[in-house]
Amino acid sequence: MEDLDNLNIETRLLLEAIFQKYGYDFRDYSWAAIKRRIRHRCRASGLSNISEMQHKILYQTDFFEKILLDLTINVTEMFRDPHFYRVLRQNVIRELKDEPFLKVWHAGCSTGEEAYSMAILLKEEGLYDKTQIYATDVNESVLQEAKEGIFPLQRMKLFTRNYLQAGGKESFSDYYTASYESAIVDKSLRNRIVFANHNLVTDGVFGEMHIIICRNVLIYFNKKLRNRVLGLFTDSLADKGFLCLGTKESILFSGYANRFTESFPVEKIYRKNEPVN
Amino acid sequence: MPVSKRYEAVVIGVSAGGMNALKVILSQLPAHFGMALVIVQHRSHQSDDFLAHYLDGFSPLSVKEVDELEYIQAGVAYIAPANYHLFIEEDKTFSFSLDGPVNYARPSIDVLFEAAADAFGPKLIGLVLTGANNDGSIGLCRIKEQGGLAIVQDPDTAEVSEMPRAALEMADVDHVLQLEEIADVLARLDKE
Numbered sequence: 243m244e245d246l247d248n249l250n251i252e253t254r255l256l257l258e259a260i261f262q263k264y265g266y267d268f269r270d271y272s273w274a275a276i277k278r279r280i281r282h283r284c285r286a287s288g289l290s291n292i293s294e295m296q297h298k299i300l301y302q303t304d305f306f307e308k309i310l311l312d313l314t315i316n317v318t319e320m321f322r323d324p325h326f327y328r329v330l331r332q333n334v335i336r337e338l339k340d341e342p343f344l345k346v347w348h349a350g351c352s353t354g355e356e357a358y359s360m361a362i363l364l365k366e367e368g369l370y371d372k373t374q375i376y377a378t379d380v381n382e383s384v385l386q387e388a389k390e391g392i393f394p395l396q397r398m399k400l401f402t403r404n405y406l407q408a409g410g411k412e413s414f415s416d417y418y419t420a421s422y423e424s425a426i427v428d429k430s431l432r433n434r435i436v437f438a439n440h441n442l443v444t445d446g447v448f449g450e451m452h453i454i455i456c457r458n459v460l461i462y463f464n465k466k467l468r469n470r471v472l473g474l475f476t477d478s479l480a481d482k483g484f485l486c487l488g489t490k491e492s493i494l495f496s497g498y499a500n501r502f503t504e505s506f507p508v509e510k511i512y513r514k515n516e517p518v519n
Numbered sequence: 520m521p522v523s524k525r526y527e528a529v530v531i532g533v534s535a536g537g538m539n540a541l542k543v544i545l546s547q548l549p550a551h552f553g554m555a556l557v558i559v560q561h562r563s564h565q566s567d568d569f570l571a572h573y574l575d576g577f578s579p580l581s582v583k584e585v586d587e588l589e590y591i592q593a594g595v596a597y598i599a600p601a602n603y604h605l606f607i608e609e610d611k612t613f614s615f616s617l618d619g620p621v622n623y624a625r626p627s628i629d630v631l632f633e634a635a636a637d638a639f640g641p642k643l644i645g646l647v648l649t650g651a652n653n654d655g656s657i658g659l660c661r662i663k664e665q666g667g668l669a670i671v672q673d674p675d676t677a678e679v680s681e682m683p684r685a686a687l688e689m690a691d692v693d694h695v696l697q698l699e700e701i702a703d704v705l706a707r708l709d710k711e
């Protein structure tokens with residue numbers, strides 16, 4: 243039988259070791275999920291306890307890389323939650339059409355599907371050429387994949403369905419070239435996106451954004467860390483800029499709720515208020 | 520919640536046949552029931568909160584889908600939203616994750632049960648109902664390990680027997696009950 247107190251202590255020490263050795267800070271991630279992932283990786287690796295695992299993490303960098311993938315859940319898809327993208331197109335992007343220049347930040351972009359979906363929307367709305375998209379993530383290996391813009395061909399079925407449900411009107415297959423088992427994203431969708439490493443726990447503000455999209459990332463953070471990150475977003479947004487969160491995320495329980503107006507409660511789209519003075 | 524209570528929460532795992540089973544239990548619980556109920560029902564990942572609304576109409580308790588960061592309250596039945604794993608944190612708030620499916624399911628019963636066992640220790644009751652897979656068995660073991668109570672619906676009378684049978688084989692179960700008895704037993708345990 244596992245002793246719960248020891249398990250908690252060992253897991254905390256492990257996160258501390260990862261932070262000191264590799265600089266990744268998971269100490270304020272949602273605890274229950276972190277604990278589960280670590281316990282599972284420990285068992286799957288045939289290790290008898292977490293302290294043994296800590297030793298392996300400290301001395302074997304390739305083992306740590308595996309843990310890193312466990313701890314940063316990277317699942318994503320193009321036009322994930324199609325109704326969100328429908329509202330994004332109709333009520334956010336069109337709202338911004340008269341801006342001379344648009345800046346969009348995807349925080350926690352994973353392998354890039356979300357940023358490419360945004361590029362498609364902007365293109366179809368005729369705003370792409372005056373937009374700069376910043377797509378950031380803490381995990382270097384997903385960023386590399388994002389930059390390449392090559393996805394398994396079999397995923398295109400789902401992405402096409404999502405695209406159509408999101409109100410897409412063009413032929414989705416025009417946005418990629420199929421080559422063997424891969425779909426290569428059209429070059430034109432890549433030239434306004436900059437992929438970069440940015441850690442929401444430790445790194446700073448990205449200035450004057452019109453739209454910040456951070457979906458399915460805050461769910462992994464505890465209250466304190468969410469609050470930090472929402473502060474970072476508030477400071478990075480232009481006045482009347484839009485903040486888009488995931489279906490199960492909101493700004494309600496944070497210290498920043500009063501800085502925003504809830505534009506679309508179901509789609510979790512908030513608009514930053516103009517300063518009062 | 521008063522600290523002195525023997526049990527503070529019931530976690531319920533249910534799959535195929537769950538709609539009816541939940542309806543029977545939730546409609547028979549007393550209005551002043553003093554524990555929180557947290558329910559994982561396997562369903563399509565696109566489902567909305569229909570299930571919670573539907574069950575709310577039959578139960579003297581309030582039935583709702585979980586909101587993020589919400590504190591668990593006694594006398595409320597919480598339904599896990601479709602497509603997310605549901606966790607309970609040490610401070611008795613809920614959290615979600617999009618980690619991959621466990622036992623082909625998200626939300627997974629094992630995931631909820633294991634987190635709840637850690638959060639509530641001996642003050643937890645785990646209940647496995649009708650279903651066609653073996654999700655929940657490992658979680659039920661974890662609940663027992665932490666000193667909680669395990670209840671399983673009698674497989675012979677369950678709409679689908681596989682899930683309760685798997686739980687019985689794996690965990691050291693305290694009570695095997697017919698569907699119609701469950702609410703009564705929970706109400707009695709609530710008074711302990």
Ligand SMILES: C[S@@+](CC[C@H](N)C(=O)[O-])C[C@H]1O[C@@H](n2cnc3c(N)ncnc32)[C@H](O)[C@@H]1O
Nearest residue numbers: 314315318350352379380381441442443457458
């Ligand atoms: C579930 S994915 C979400 C992808 C996409 N936004 C979506 O909703 O489909 C979560 C992403 O957040 C990233 N992430 C986790 N912690 C982070 C941090 N501290 N800073 C930046 N990104 C982080 C992970 O690497 C992962 O790619």
